[in-house]
Amino acid sequence: MKKLKRFLLIAILLALLPGFIFAGGQKEKPKVTFFWALYDGLTEDFRASLQDAFMKANPDIDLDIVPVPWKNMHDKITTSLAGGNPPEISVIGTRWLLELMGMNAVDEVSKYVSKSTLDNIAPGAMEAKINGKLMGLPVAAGARIMAINSSITTFVPKTMEELRQEAIRVNNPPNVYGLIMPGKKHTELTDFAYYLLAAGGYFFEIKPDGSYGKCTVNSPAGVKALTFMNQLANVDKVVQKGYLSMNRMESHPVFYAGKAAYVFIGAWVESAMKQAKSNFKPIYAQIPPFKGNKSTPLIITDSIAFFKDAKNLKAAGKFIDFFYQDKWKAKFDELVGFPPVTISASKLPQFQTPLYKTLGEAALNAKGWPLMDGWAEYSDIIWDAVQNVFLQKQTPKEALDEAAAKIDKARGM
Amino acid sequence: MSSQAVVIKKSKLLNEEARLAYILLAPAVIVLVAFMFYPIIYVFLMSFFDTDKLGRLRSFAAFKNYKVLFQTKDFWTITGRSILWTVIGVTTKTLFGLIIALLLNIEYRGRKFARMLFIIPWASAVPISAMLWQWVYNPEFGLLNFTLQATGIWKNPPIWLGQPISAFFACMWVDIWIGIPFMSLVFLAGMQAIPNELYESAYIDGVNSFQKFFYITLPGITELIMIATLLSSLWTFNDFNVIYILTKGGPGGATDILITSVYKNGFEWLKFNIASVMAVVTFLILAIVSIVYAKIYFGRERK
Structure with a gap:
């Protein structure tokens, strides 16, 4: 019996050993989780290449861009918050913002995103500015x-x-x-x-x-x-x-x-x-x-929110600065078809077509969803x-x- | 060695064995308590409290949440629909399961292949099966309406998921389709355990097929039928995937059952207190069904 116990103890120690060695030998990289809404037109190739490019440029950060179908996004965020495991950042419908603020779940964007990125956002797209604080970074805004x-x-x-x-x-x-x-x-x-x-x-x-x-x-x-x-x-x-x-x-x-x-x-x-x-x-x-x-017309804006209880918000801000460069954000806009929210991308030739002209005109008189809990x-x-x-x-x-x-x-x- | 020494050594051995058993069982018990009993107790607690949008307990509300829910007309409609959904679903699965098990129990060429085919719906992931049926029911591109029209069976077939009654039965059919293989396999296993001599004696006595079924097969698998229908009732009552994927409870709430309503109240509307009352009601209904079944089952065993 004693032999059996000893054997079990040794087996458990052996099973745990690799974990201890790994944990002790390597410094854990900050991991950024991003709930990525699957807009119509967005491809898996783009998601994967953005993730790879960021991690190549920032080998000290681990990035996980998690694709989530739009229809499941609200529930996914809610369950992750209720489970005490929110992502660092997520695409949200701006209309959900008051609800998330009511839960004390989101943090001010300007704490983590650089001034140059924020200055490049069209002021008209800043719908998520509440009581003077930017609580969501515009990611897509388009009139119907x-x-x-x-x-x-x-x-x-x-x-x-x-x-x-x-x-x-x-x-x-x-x-x-x-x-x-x-x-x-x-x-x-x-x-x-x-x-x-x-x-x-x-x-x-x-x-x-x-x-x-x-x-x-x-x-x-x-x-x-x-x-x-x-x-x-x-x-x-x-x-x-x-x-x-x-x-x-x-x-x-x-x-x-x-x-x-x-x-x-x-x-x-x-x-x-x-x-x-x-x-x-x-x-x-x-x-x-x-x-x-x-x-x-109806105008719909989506934002990227930073979740207070996540661990690596600074690293998430670094990713947003990377993503909001024209190389990536303009490509994203082109794929999903929304008019760019960044000033620099809106000047690019691919956004001067009849579709974007119509969208621009529609935005002038458009109304959005009620922002309410x-x-x-x-x-x-x-x-x-x-x-x-x-x-x-x-x-x-x-x-x-x-x-x-x-x-x-x-x-x- | 004296007989007393043997007894002492044996009891010591038993104690040591028992201790080891407890040690080995401990992780499973801890996991069960953490992941099953704690959430169940927490849901019960939530149903007596006001909760915030993340389900955290705020203030004691006694039976207020129950009162609010029981005064809602929709709740009773949904509860009635859940019971109807379960009764029709389980009855149909049992009948089809029996027929298929009988067919699979007969000796013929290709029987193994047929058995394999019948397992496919059960072996596939439920969401995948539901999505597959969503396309089958599609009024514009779906296989079902196309076949019905092309063969002239039904020139103007219904929009299956678009009308309340057809949507209810279309969802139910998918649940039945997924559940039949389990029933068939359980019944088949039971049928194969019935001694062949009974059938041989019946044959010599000139008994016909119906008599064989009612006097040999059915009594031989009655206990299995009870267990299988109990399990199927629990699963069918809680079948969230099929309805959520096919209709999300629509059109106009026509396919909403308790479990989809729990989800909607909890995770879409963030009313965790109301959702937990619904979950408690679901728990109680299923507990009553299980107790009644257990009483009948063990009552039979004692006889």
Whole structure:
């Protein structure tokens, strides 16, 4: 028995020995973990080459760029924070920032990123500057636009009503659909937002001091927007077949495949079409407003946040300085299709095309998401309302009244 | 050596062996306590507290979270749907599992190959199977609707994941498809343990196939059926992957079950207190099912 015990003890020591030798013999390198959002158009080659190039230039730092699909990013960050193991840095939707600040999870960017990198960011892109502190470094900012399949129609509608007429005219399912309408819930509420803004509405009342009042999705503009969406989908039936089972990622390929005339889309359209080997030339235009309203596209900004409880924030700042050089950041912008947020990259010839011109114009009048705690839940409630209308369970007025009441209740109003 | 000395040496040996057993078991016990019991206890605690957005306990709330949840209409709908999901899923898996096990138990050429084929859905990772079915159900490019239309079986097939009822059954089918092989294999193992003499005697007595099944096969595997259906009930009730990947609980919440709702409340909306109440309810439902099963099972054994 004693022999057996002795044997076990020796075996355990032998098993641990290599670890001790390794730990004692080598100084551990600081490791930077970066949750890297998988934007449409972004390639694995680019991620890997950026990681390798940084580690070659900085052999004293270990970099792990972790690719995360956009739809899982919020949950991934939350679980890592809840587990007490946040990454050093992560791409976040700027709309999540207040929530993260409420958790006391993020730190000021300017503590870690060099002044020269910060000075190269377009001031208009600094949406994440809260109370004078930059809490998220802009990584992508792009207004949404309309893309038109010129092999189906070259008509550029000036109003939503004109868009509907043309969509009805060209609609010839299953070969050609009038326009794309994602009806399955996905991370963002973009699709309802396009129509809501086009009708002159917004999600919340904005008080004179800039704070948010009651939910206004059930305003006449909101009801008009949802009624119109329902008309396109269920009355005119000009949207892609099975729209209720398709989210953005599943429905946009129908446009890339040349089967839809119109799509409301983001800056990634060109690179995504290239990857899908689309064989038509798109026309880019503004998302039209409803008659009597002014054009108000949706603008979405994403940022890079630094997480307070991570260990190697200084090394992470060093990586950001490396990444924000034109060599890498401009390439990133080109792949994902967003207009550059850095001043130097915006002057490069590849960003002077019709697409970027349209995106630039759209940004002038665009509105962003409400920056508020709990937005993930509220947008989910609005999504449910939109789906209930699509499923003909409720009228637009009923569904949006219910959603607004739920949101107000959740906000304690 | 006297008999007393032998007994003393034996008991010492047993003690030493017992000590060694405890030492060897200790790591497993520590891991179990740390990774299973601690989270379970913490979830129970969270359900009685107000929590912050990272799930940390803030202030004691007694039964407030339970009251809030039980007053929500959606909660009862989701609980009812979870039970329906489990009952239909497990019943179908059991029936299909039995039929397939019977077919795989018959002697024929290519039986080994057939057995191998039936394991594939179970051997594949669940997320991969769910993603595969997501493409099969795709209304624009999917294999299912294309086949139905091309063969003229159904000219206007439904948009499987787009309508509440079809989405519910489409998700359920994927769960069933993944779960059938386990049932079949367990039942098959049970069938092969039944002595062949019983069938031979039945044959001599002129018993037909149905009688053989109902009077020999079924009683021979009843205990296995009970264990397999209990396990399947626990897995099916907690089947998160299939629903999350296929529909995320939609359209309009039509496929939301307790486990997807726990995730949504916890990790999407950061309401860990409400999510933990749901988790506790799930735990209690499954505990009751397990106790009832255990009572029946051990009751049968005693007889």
